[in-house]
Amino acid sequence: MIRVESLNNKFGHITTANDVSCHFEEKKVTVLLGGSGSGKSTLLKQMVGLGRPDSGSIMFDGRDITKLARKELYELRKKMGMLFQGSALFNSLNIYENIAFPLREHTNLSDSVIKTIIKIKLEMVGLRGVENMMPSQLSGGMTKRVGLARAIVLDPKVVFYDEPTSGLDPIASGVIDKLIVDLNKKLGVTSIVVSHDIDSAFRIADKLIILFYGNLIAEGTPEEIKNSPDPKVRQFITGSPDGPIPFTLTDKDFIEDILID
């Protein structure tokens, strides 16, 4: 469904993608794992045409997202939903209007139908009853779930989730994990999930991709990743501070760095 080919991207001296190639299959849940700042959100945005990479291509159903004109992108995006890392709710609109927004823009549904749809979507994320509140009145985890409700309100074929469970308690995380899996299993929604929650990733993924500072270090099923002999992958899934992956960005020796400055 989506094929990323030799993608390169840099912001100044920060590399967010270094010759990354990977494949996101149709009707599967693919989880993109990686450390903080490793370029996951950037990759996710580039996959939907929000920002263009320096080079490489992103094929979506055979068309290169990085080369599409705005009109064609907008057409494609009507079939996509995206949960942004910071939820990206419109702070001038209340929760009801936030979720109703895509419906009002792209459908001719009557107010009563819209109302019903919103009730259903809010129930799916466990938040019925907050319709009249403003985004600033909700907690981080709650806005995340409202963002999710908005992302799926048009019943998209492909949903991009940027850290859907960060900031949620274990029960709410479990509910969202189940929601992602249900949408995928029951409605065949192709799901691309950015996460750094290893446990949740193994629970929901059909396939995992591990990104580290712009480099793709592993790609495979949860089984394959679990049994991977690669020390980088092992370090990542066990969360060990010692290993081939450095914790800091610079190669400079810490003691030297402190003493010399």
Added chain:
Amino acid sequence: MEAIAALGRGTLGTVQILGRSALFILYVLYSAFIPPYRFSKVIKEIEFIGAKSFLIILVTSLFTGMVLALQGYYTLSKFGAEGVLGSAVALSIIRELGPVLCALMVTGRAGSAITAEIGIMKITDQVPALEMMAVEPIKFIISPKVIAALISLPILTAFFDLVGIFGGFLVGVLMLGVNEGSFFGEMIRATEFADIYGGLIKSLAFGFLISWIACFIGYNAKATTEGVSSATTNAVVVTSLSILVIDYVITSVLL
């Protein structure tokens, strides 16, 4: 050599920004004419830019008119010409102070807020979210603001003129004892349609300028908190200076 190169770079940079901002505003205006029309957004923006500025304009205009009458009376009485005070106050306000002060006050109150609002929408991914929902952000966020400013500024300016003249009347006639008949008589005799028309042209130009600069700077702010705060300051400075320069240009063309 270095200095000349730097100057060249600076000039090129400025020309580039001017070019980009021109393309930006053309696109904003073009989008405004393409359906779907966002009337309710325009009304909301008129409320923000226009209606919410009324109080601040009321105070500014009242005191401007009052101080004009005070100063004018002092000067005119030296020539024994207190009788023309009414026309002096009215002409200064309608031709010059109304449009300019009104625009400067709106810049401080609404222009800065527009830049900050758009900048914050960028930081919090609301702009990409619109694009993701296949809604053109410029058409959705910016065009209504520019239209609203074009509608609001002339109305605010007319209100400024009215209250300012009333302030002049308060001080000139009620306090300093200028004859009421000559105050208004001179005013009506001296004020021509061209004066009012000139004031209207200015207020339209300033409304355009305020929304253009505030939106352009906000939309191009770096998506960081420092980026937005410096964009807000820049917007106010650039808009205020532009208003004064454009005011001179329009005045010299119209005279």
